[in-house]
Amino acid sequence: MTKKETLMRLIKGLFASNKKAMIIVLISLIFSSAGIMSISVFIQLIIDEAIMPALTQGWSTVSSTLFTILTFMIILYSVSVIGTLIYTQIMAKIGQHYLDDIRKEMFEKMESLPIGYFDQRSHGDIMSYYTNDVDTLRQFITQSLIQFAMTLLTLVFVIAVMLYYSFFLTLFVAIGAFTMFKVTAHIGGKSSASFKDQQYSIGRLEGYVEEMMYGQRVVKSFVREEHAKKDFDKENENWFEDSKRARHYGNILMPILHNIGNLMYVLLAVLGSVLIYFSVTNVGFSGIYPFSIARVGIVVSFLSLSRQFSQNIRMISQQAPMVGMALGGASRVFEFLALEEEQDTGYVKLVNCIEHDDGTIEETDKVTNEWAWRHPHSDGSVTYTKLKGDIVLENVDFEYVEGTPVLKDISIYARPGETIALVGETGAGKTTITNLINRFYEIHEGKIRYDGINIKKIRKPDLRRSLGIVLQDTNLFSGTVRDNIRYARMEASEEEVIEAAKTANAYDFIKHLPKGFDTELSANGENLSQGQRQLISIARAACANTPVLILDEATSSIDTRTEALVQKGMNQLMEGRTVFVIAHRLSTVRNSDAIMVMDHGEIIERGDHDSLIEQKGIYYQLYTGALEME
Numbered sequence: 001m002t003k004k005e006t007l008m009r010l011i012k013g014l015f016a017s018n019k020k021a022m023i024i025v026l027i028s029l030i031f032s033s034a035g036i037m038s039i040s041v042f043i044q045l046i047i048d049e050a051i052m053p054a055l056t057q058g059w060s061t062v063s064s065t066l067f068t069i070l071t072f073m074i075i076l077y078s079v080s081v082i083g084t085l086i087y088t089q090i091m092a093k094i095g096q097h098y099l100d101d102i103r104k105e106m107f108e109k110m111e112s113l114p115i116g117y118f119d120q121r122s123h124g125d126i127m128s129y130y131t132n133d134v135d136t137l138r139q140f141i142t143q144s145l146i147q148f149a150m151t152l153l154t155l156v157f158v159i160a161v162m163l164y165y166s167f168f169l170t171l172f173v174a175i176g177a178f179t180m181f182k183v184t185a186h187i188g189g190k191s192s193a194s195f196k197d198q199q200y201s202i203g204r205l206e207g208y209v210e211e212m213m214y215g216q217r218v219v220k221s222f223v224r225e226e227h228a229k230k231d232f233d234k235e236n237e238n239w240f241e242d243s244k245r246a247r248h249y250g251n252i253l254m255p256i257l258h259n260i261g262n263l264m265y266v267l268l269a270v271l272g273s274v275l276i277y278f279s280v281t282n283v284g285f286s287g288i289y290p291f292s293i294a295r296v297g298i299v300v301s302f303l304s305l306s307r308q309f310s311q312n313i314r315m316i317s318q319q320a321p322m323v324g325m326a327l328g329g330a331s332r333v334f335e336f337l338a339l340e341e342e343q344d345t346g347y348v349k350l351v352n353c354i355e356h357d358d359g360t361i362e363e364t365d366k367v368t369n370e371w372a373w374r375h376p377h378s379d380g381s382v383t384y385t386k387l388k389g390d391i392v393l394e395n396v397d398f399e400y401v402e403g404t405p406v407l408k409d410i411s412i413y414a415r416p417g418e419t420i421a422l423v424g425e426t427g428a429g430k431t432t433i434t435n436l437i438n439r440f441y442e443i444h445e446g447k448i449r450y451d452g453i454n455i456k457k458i459r460k461p462d463l464r465r466s467l468g469i470v471l472q473d474t475n476l477f478s479g480t481v482r483d484n485i486r487y488a489r490m491e492a493s494e495e496e497v498i499e500a501a502k503t504a505n506a507y508d509f510i511k512h513l514p515k516g517f518d519t520e521l522s523a524n525g526e527n528l529s530q531g532q533r534q535l536i537s538i539a540r541a542a543c544a545n546t547p548v549l550i551l552d553e554a555t556s557s558i559d560t561r562t563e564a565l566v567q568k569g570m571n572q573l574m575e576g577r578t579v580f581v582i583a584h585r586l587s588t589v590r591n592s593d594a595i596m597v598m599d600h601g602e603i604i605e606r607g608d609h610d611s612l613i614e615q616k617g618i619y620y621q622l623y624t625g626a627l628e629m630e
């Protein structure tokens with residue numbers, strides 16, 4: 001996104017958020033800047049209309065003119081002050097609302113991005129959109145944008161008045177202005193490029209800090225503090241360099257512009273004096289342009305105008321980097337908002353239903369706890385399929401990154417109520433299979449069917465609602481234990497929450513927490529043990545009460561005794577549901593209906609425990625090896 005596009009979008013956005021108020025702002029701006037620059041006009045009026053005539057005709061003849069001029073001056077100044085008050089107030093309010101909307105939009109965007117986006121970026125980098133970029137945007141809208149507009153407007157007024165007074169002298173100032181613009185454009189362009197670099201490097205810096213914060217335990221236990229500090233210094237240095245470069249250009253620009261302005265002032269004074277001198281002394285030039293129009297008031301006023309002119313140009317070049325920075329931040333925000341959202345072309349929905357005795361299915365608005373897939377067809381007809389939890393993967397191929405296949409020709413048939421175990425070495429692709437079933441990622445080749453329907457046709461929220469998941473990394477949210485358990489189904493009753501906790505065998509430990517189900521968890525449940533966190537996440541899946549369950553290594557960090565408890569709970573949880581269970585402990589998978597042994601993205605053996613043992617293949621080796629280790 002270019003600077004211009006960003007600015008246009010920003011201004012359009014501001015106008016869209018409140019058109020009337022923005023127009024008032026614009027009008028107040030005009031009055032305010034007119035007031036500020038009017039001083040030069042009053043100087044001219046006072047000199048040429050009052051002082052000069054007074055010198056020849058006496059003060060009494062000009063007293064009424066002087067009075068009128070002064071009255072106008074007071075009125076214009078008052079209006080200007082009021083204008084300033086109005087636009088600062090309104091802009092602050094508009095800015096706040098606009099940013100409020102932007103933040104909301106950003107969060108909504110984040111919630112609609114595919115998982116793949118988060119897998120590729122550091123959290124701090126994403127956080128930086130909300131903190132730095134939105135903050136520069138806030139500063140820009142409430143301060144720089146308005147100052148910038150004000151400066152530009154004043155400049156327009158100054159030029160208009162100069163042209164009105166003397167085209168010749170304006171031409172002279174224009175030469176100075178041209179030099180100033182050239183210098184500013186050259187140096188300013190470089191500086192705003194560095195400002196964008198700076199925004200990116202602070203994003204990286206924050207990402208690093210956040211990562212280190214989460215990883216403190218690891219950092220400390222491997223005594224990497226010094227390295228962490230060094231790496232931090234490097235990132236910090238990068239940022240420092242980028243911001244130094246950005247500021248450096250600003251710093252050399254100011255003195256240069258200042259001197260050009262001063263030079264222009266002096267030359268103008270000399271030129272003005274010469275014009276006046278030749279226009280009043282009778283040496284023959286007095287009738288010729290520009291000598292003919294030279295007047296003391298105009299020349300003095302021009303001096304003041306050229307001051308204002310160079311001052312405003314200086315202000316623009318001072319504000320330009322800020323504007324550049326803000327536009328850098330804004331374009332990052334807009335780019336974020338323009339990211340491609342998770343696509344969903346699904347049209348098959350999950351609905352509550354009643355199953356009649358003759359097997360027909362009727363859709364209903366009532367909560368029946370019986371579900372059916374509502375499948376509209378192109379001919380306008382609608383069919384219903386009972387939600388049973390029948391999941392079939394047919395010849396599925398998948399790769400995260402093009403060229404490195406992760407799954408090859410995977411076929412799995414999970415009938416309703418069956419438990420399918422996925423075992424295999426780390427990195428074999430077990431978690432990946434679950435990522436495909438809930439469509440965190442889309443498959444490239446092959447098909448996945450859910451109750452006979454291609455899952456690409458199922459709306460993602462409905463698909464995911466029908467899957468209970470216990471992820472490999474437990475993730476709890478700040479809030480009470482109860483809230484965490486009913487996360488998937490906020491309408492679950494107290495009994496259902498307790499029932500879910502009992503099913504997951506989490507009830508006993510929850511009861512012993514200081515406030516039971518009302519105990520507040522810190523972010524990600526850091527105030528619980530790892531095993532307890534897992535039990536809660538199992539209870540959460542139990543509470544979701546779905547026909548299909550995906551359990552990824554749910555028992556890995558639980559001691560043997562607790563594991564037995566969890567196993568019991570899981571068996572209860574798994575009853576009557578289709579379950580995909582991923583476990584390194586073979587004792588967990590022994591009772592499964594089918595076991596898939598995976599290796600480098602392929603299923604190399606399949607069958608139940610006994611038949612696999614009989615085969616004396618990899619599973620046999622894994623199993624007996626595991627037994628020996630135990």
Ligand SMILES: Nc1ncnc2c1ncn2[C@@H]1O[C@H](COP(=O)(O)OP(=O)(O)OP(=O)(O)O)[C@@H](O)[C@H]1O
Pocket residue numbers: 119400401406424425426427428429430431432433472
């Ligand atoms: N988001 C991702 N982007 C790119 N590659 C990935 C991503 N997630 C996993 N992979 C790669 O895909 C392969 C399979 O990973 P997967 O997480 O499915 O393994 P797994 O069988 O669940 O292993 P584990 O037992 O350690 O959990 C690995 O080689 C991994 O490097």
Ligand SMILES: [Mg+2]
Pocket residue numbers: 430431432472552
């Ligand atoms: Mg895994």
